[in-house]
Amino acid sequence: MASGCAKRGGCPSDYVAVSIAAICFLVLLSRSVLPCLIHKAPRNNSSSFWIPVIQVFSSFNLLFSTMMSINLLQFKTKHWWQYCYLWSVWVEGPLGFGLLMSCRITQAFQLYFIFVKKRLPPVKSYVFLPLVLLPWIFGAAIVQAKRPLDSQCHMGLEWTLPVAGLNALYVLALLAFTRAIRHVEFRFDELRDLWKGILVSATSVALWVTSFVLNEIHTDTSWLQVTSRFVLLVTGGILVIVFFSISSHQPLLAQISFKNRQEFPRMGLALGIHDSGLLFRKEEVRPVDPNEPLDKLLLNKRFRKSLMEFADSCYAGETLHFYEEVYEHGKIPEGDSIRRIYMARHIMEKFIVAGAEMEVNVSHKTRQEILTTQDLTHLDLFKNALNEVMQLIKMNLVRDYWSSTFFIKFKEEVAMDKEGWSLSPPRMSLVQGSDDPFYQEHMSKSSTSRYSSPS
Template sequence: MASCAVEGGCPTDYIAISVATLFFILLLSRFILPFIVHKVPHTKGSGFWIPVIHIFASFNLLLSLVMSVNFLKFKRRHWWQSCYMWAAWVEGPLGFGLLLSCRIAQAFQLYYIFVRRRLPPIRSYIFLPLILLPWIAGAAFIHMKKPLNHRCHTGAPWIIPIVCLHALYVAILVGFLGAIRHIEFRFDELKDLLRGIVVSASSIGVWVFAYILNEIHDEISWLQVVSRFLLLVTASVLVLVFFSISSSEPLLSQISLKKREPKEFETMGQALGIPDSGLLLQREPTPVIDPNEPLDKLLLDKRFRQSFMAFADSCLAGESVHFYDEVHEHEKIPVDDHVRRIYMARHIIEKYIVAGASMEVNISHRTRQEILTTPDLAHPDLFNNAINELMQLLKMNLAKDYWSSMFFIKFREEASTRSTSHDLEHMTGWNFSPRLSSVHCFDDPFHHEQFSKCSSHNSHDPDP
C-alpha cells in the first residue's frame, strides 16, 4: 500500500482514471451531438468558442491531476513532466482558472444585457484573458519560488492562498448570479445557472477538502490514495456539471442535448411567443396591392412582405427585408415587456448589425454605432434609423424591379385565388380552421423557394 500510495498505480487510481475518461467522453458528446442530432448551425463568436475553450480547460484540469498527483508510475525526467508544468500552469490558469473564467464571462454577458440593458463593453475574447490574470500571476509566482516537492505537493503555508484563489473565482460567479436573480428569463438561463452552482459548489467543497488532505498529510499512505481518488472523481463531476450550465443561447443551447421547449422554433419571434409570428393563415383576407403606395406601407402586409423577401433573396440582397421583418416582429412586443424586447433586440443585433454577422445589413457607421452602444436595449426606437436608411436603399434598388418580376405575378395570382376562395366561403358558409398557408414563402429566412431568376441587383451600396 505504501508503494502504491507513493508511486501510484493502485486499483482505485485506475478506477478514478476510468471515471474521468468516461465523464470527458460525455462532455464531448454534449457538445457534438446537438450539431449532429438537432442540426444546430455553427455560430460565430462567444456562443461557440466559449464552449470550445471550456472543453479545452476541462481536459487540462483532468490531465493535470493525472500527471501531477502520482496516478501513473513514471519518473520525471523531461521538462514537460515537471510538477510546475502540470500543477502550477496546466491545472491552474489553463485548467480550473480557465474553467471558472468561461462561466464568469457568460454571467458577465447576462448581467450587462439584462440588468444594465446594454451590450457588454468588453468583448469575451478580451474579458477572458483579463479575468485569468490573477491565475497567471499566481502560477508565475509559484514557478519562481519553487515550493513543490518531488510529489508536486506544497507546504502548509501555501495552502491558504491557493484555496483563496479558487474561492475568489467561485465568489465572483456567485456575485454575478446574485445580480441577475431578479430577471425573469425566458429560456431557463437563471434556473440552469443556479442548479449548476449548487452541484458545482458541493463538488468544489469535496475537491478542496481532498486537495488539502493530499497536500498536508503527505506521510499517510492510505490518505494519499483516498484523497487523490476524490480529487479526480470530483473534478470529473465538476467539469461535466459546469458544461451543463446554460450558455445563454436561447433557441437551443449548443452545449446541451436538452431542448428548452416542447417544440422546435424556426424564428426568434416564435420562440418568444410573439402573436402570429411565423404563421400565414389561409383564410386571412388579402388586401389589394397598389404599386403606387409607399413601400414601407406595403411591407406592413405579411403576405406582400414574404413575396418581396423571396424576390430580394433571389437577387442575393435579402438581408434588408429579413431585417425589416424581424424588427416588425420586435415592435409587436409590449414596451413594458423589457425582457422579451431585449431577447429580440440582441438576436437582431447579433444577426444583422454586428460587423461580420451572418446577414449583416448595409447601414451607416453612425447608425450602427448608435445601436451597438445604446444605453437601453429595450428602447422602442432602437432600430428606427436603420430601418429608414434601408428603406431608402430598397426603394432605389429592388422595389422597381419587383413589380415586373415573376414573384409579383405569382403573388397577384395567389391573391386573386384567395380572394375567390374567401368569397365562396361566405356564400356557402364553409368554416375553414386556421392552418399554415400553402404559399411558398416561409418565415425561415434560409428556405425560400426560388420561382425565377431576377436581374443582378444588390442592396449593398456604400454607406450613406
C-alpha cells in the same frame, strides 16, 4: 511512506477515475456540439459562441492536468512532458479551473449590464475575461518562481491553503454578480444555471481542498493517497458536466430537444411572440399593387414570404430577415422589458455587430447608435437602421422582384386561391353558449346548412 501503485500510480481505482473523467468529458462535448450539428445552428463571432468553446477547452485542461499531476497513470520512464509545473501550476490553474470560473464570471457580468443596467457591457468580453484571469496568472508565476513542488508534484500545506483561497475568491466573485441579478425574471433559466454553478463549484472546491490537503500531507498513507486522488478527478468530471451550460448565451439552443427533431427556432418563437388576430385568406391573397408603399406591401405575409425567397436567391436576404425580426420586436409590449432586451440583443448579434451572421448594410453612425445605446428597451432603437434598410429594399430588391419569376408565381398563387376563405383550421372555443362570441356565427351557419335543400 506510500509504496507501490499508491506512489507511482496505476491502481485499479485510478483507471476507474480516468474512465469516469473521460466519459464526463465526452458527455460535455456532445452537449455542446451535437445541437449545432444536428440543427445546423448558425455560428457567430460574438461571445455567445466563444465563451462556451473556451469552457469546453478549460474543462479538458482541468481533467487532463488533474490526471497528469496526481500520478494516476503509471509510466515506466520519466518524460519531459510530465513536468509538474506545466500540469499542476499552469494547465490545472489558469488554463483549467481559473479559466472555467472566469468564463462564468464573464457571463454573469454581461447579464448584469444587459438586464439590470439595460445596456451592453462597457468592456468587451475578450478584454474582461483576461482581466478576470490575471490573479491566476500572477499566482502561477509566483509558484513557478518559488518552486515548492517535490518530485511527486506535492506542495506543502503553506502553499495549499493560498491556492484554496484563490479558488474560493472566484466562487465569491461569481456569487456577488449572481446576487445582483437575482431579481431579473429570465426567460431561459440563466439565473438558475448561475446558482447551480455556484453550488457545484463551492462543493467541488470544498471536496478538492479536503482531498488535496489529505493528498499533500498524508503522503505516507497508501489508501488515503489512492482515495484522495480518485475523489479529485471524479469531482472534476462531475463539475465540468453540471457546471457547463450554454443557455446563458444561446437561448435558442436551450429550446432544442433531441427527442423532437424540430427546426432551429427563431428568437420570436422562443420568446412566445405570435401573430395576433385571425388570418383570413381574403387578406392574405389580395392582389398586390406595385405602386403601394413598401411598408404597406410588407404587411402582406404571403407577399413578404415571396419577396424573402427572391432575396435569399440573390444572396441579399439579410435585409428582409432584419425587417421581420424588427417587426417581431415591435410586437412586444413596452412594459415587457425582459423580452424586449432578449430580442434587441438577438437582433444586434445577428444583424448589427461587425462580422455578424447576417450583417446588414447600415451607416457607421447608425450602427454605433445601436451598439452604444443606454437603453436596450427603447422603442425606436432600430428605427434609423430600419429606415436605411427599407431604402435599400426599395432601390434594389423590389425593382428586380417585379420582373422576376417569383412575382409571377406569386400572382398565380393569388389567382388560384382567390376564392378561398380561411388559412387556419376552424377555431375551437372554450366558451359555451351565448357567452361565446362565435356562437351566433356557428348557429347561423349550422341552421342554414341544416334547412337548405341540396342543389
